[in-house]
Amino acid sequence: xxxxxxxxxxxxxxxxxxxxxxxxxxxxxxxxxxxxxxxxxxxxxxxxxxxxxxxxxxxxxxxxxxxxxxxxxxxxxxxxxxxxxxxxxxxxxxxxxxxxxxxxxxxxxxxxxxxxxxxxxxxxxxxxxxxxxxxxxxxxxxxxxxxxxxxxxxxxxxxxxxxxxxxxxxxxxxxxxxxxxxxxxxxxxxxxxxxxxxxxxxxxxxxxxxxxxxxxxxxxxxxxxxxxxxxxxxxxxxxxxxxxxxxxxxxxxxxxxxxxxxxxxxxxxxxxxxxxxxxxxxxxxxxxxxxxxxxxxxxxxxxxxxxxxxxxxxxxxxxxxxxxxxxxxxxxxxxxxxxxxxxxxxxxxxxxx
Numbered sequence: 480x481x482x483x484x485x486x487x488x489x490x491x492x493x494x495x496x497x498x499x500x501x502x503x504x505x506x507x508x509x510x511x512x513x514x515x516x517x518x519x520x521x522x523x524x525x526x527x528x529x530x531x532x533x534x535x536x537x538x539x540x541x542x543x544x545x546x547x548x549x550x551x552x553x554x555x556x557x558x559x560x561x562x563x564x565x566x567x568x569x570x571x572x573x574x575x576x577x578x579x580x581x582x583x584x585x586x587x588x589x590x591x592x593x594x595x596x597x598x599x600x601x602x603x604x605x606x607x608x609x610x611x612x613x614x615x616x617x618x619x620x621x622x623x624x625x626x627x628x629x630x631x632x633x634x635x636x637x638x639x640x641x642x643x644x645x646x647x648x649x650x651x652x653x654x655x656x657x658x659x660x661x662x663x664x665x666x667x668x669x670x671x672x673x674x675x676x677x678x679x680x681x682x683x684x685x686x687x688x689x690x691x692x693x694x695x696x697x698x699x700x701x702x703x704x705x706x707x708x709x710x711x712x713x714x715x716x717x718x719x720x721x722x723x724x725x726x727x728x729x730x731x732x733x734x735x736x737x738x739x740x741x742x743x744x745x746x747x748x749x750x751x752x753x754x755x756x757x758x759x760x761x762x763x764x765x766x767x768x769x770x771x772x773x774x775x776x777x778x779x780x781x782x783x784x785x786x787x788x789x790x791x792x793x794x795x796x797x798x799x800x801x802x803x804x805x806x807x808x809x810x811x812x813x814x815x816x817x818x819x820x821x822x823x824x825x826x827x828x829x830x831x832x
Contacts, residue, residue, distance in 0.1 A: 483819055483827045490616060490822060497614045505561045505607045512603070513555060516596045520551045523582070523589035532585065543581035550574040551593075565604055571597060616822055621815045628808045631801050638798045645787050645794075652780050652787075659777035668770045672763060679759045682752050687713040692741035693727075696734055706730070716745065720753040 523544065528537060551574065554567050575597060583590040659665070690713035697710035705726055709715045716723045727742045734742045771778075820827050 483823060483825070484622060486823055494614050494616045498611050501607065501610050501614070502561060505603065508603060509558070509561055509564060509600075512596060512600055513558060516551070516593065516600070517555055519589065519593045519596055520548055520555075523586055523593065524548045526586050526589050528585045536584070540581050540585045543578045544586065547574060547578035547582050550578070561604065561607055564600060565608075568597075568601055568604060572601075617815075617818045619815045619819060621812060621819065624808055624812050624815070628805065628812065631805045631808065635798060635801050635805065638794050638801070642791055642794050642798075645791050649784050649787050652784050656777045656780050656784075659774055659780070662773065665770060665773050668766050668773065672766050672770070675759050675763050675766070679756055679763075682756050682759075683717065686716055686745070686749065686752055689741040689744050690716050693734060693738045693745070696738045697730075700730070700733060702730075716749060717753055717756065720749045724749055 528540070551571065554571050554574070558564050558567050575594065579590050579594070690709065694710045694713070697706050700706060705715070705719070705722055709723060709726070724746055727746050731739070731742055731746070816827050
């Protein structure tokens with residue numbers, strides 16, 4: 480590739496020298512033609528109109544001639560080189576058509592002379608473009624793009640390394656969290672919480688079981704209010720024990736068999752059972768607070784992990800952008816390499832760069 484680029488630079492230098500020679504040749508020609516056009520315009524400006532011309536026509540042509548001459552003089556002042564000629568030719572052509580169509584009525588010879596020079600200028604400019612384009616080489620930025628590609632690859636490598644490092648750090652921090660959760664203090668609290676949960680569930684099941692045995696009777700009584708609520712949902716007994724006890728004391732004579740035994744159990748034990756459940760809830764809250772305190776460092780580490788994960792997400796997004804840029808650069812380099820192969824007439828290998 481280095482050898483190919485060196486050859487390209489030499490060819491480019493030769494091409495630029497040839498282009499400069501061509502430009503200098505046309506510059507000399509342009510200088511001569513500008514003088515010819517200037518003389519032709521001055522000749523038109525000084526020319527006398529034919530005699531016995533209609534006054535209205537004469538006024539029209541004279542106004543057009545003044546505008547025509549003025550426009551050509553301004554355009555000529557703006558033509559300093561062959562590139563300026565290319566910019567001014569459309570303007571000169573427009574002036575020639577817009578005003579020349581009137582001026583030619585009385586000054587045909589002068590206008591045709593100007594038109595002839597304009598045609599020469601237009602043809603010469605086209606020839607100039609063809610000759611320079613024939614010798615010009617495509618503008619290649621292979622070296623610049625390869626440097627950019629190397630930078631992108633280095634950045635991608637750096638990002639991949641950072642992501643890998645962050646993932647390792649997260650793994651270590653997760654191990655720290657697990658160590659915190661396995662502390663004897665935490666395990667002891669969790670065991671107490673489990674015992675409380677088991678005991679609470681047992682007490683609640685006992686209450687619900689006894690309520691379920693009186694629900695059929697309550698539904699049959701259709702008393703409405705609290706009785707109907709209790710008939711539908713046993714948790715009402717846990718939420719409103721005093722009211723339920725009062726209700727059952729009133730309805731006790733209406734129960735019989737297993738329902739009566741359950742009603743009696745609820746009247747005697749519901750309040751103390753609910754009180755015990757509430758005490759278990761209070762102890763559970765205390766233990767949860769103690770557990771949270773013991774795991775405060777673990778929570779801090781979790782926060783650090785979240786921050787690291789956000790950073791990884793940012794890096795992955797940046798990596799995607801760089802991968803797209805890498806693909807685009809590789810395609811552009813490949814395209815320019817093909818152009819360079821066409822210029823040099825030889826195959827070029829660049830994949831190992």
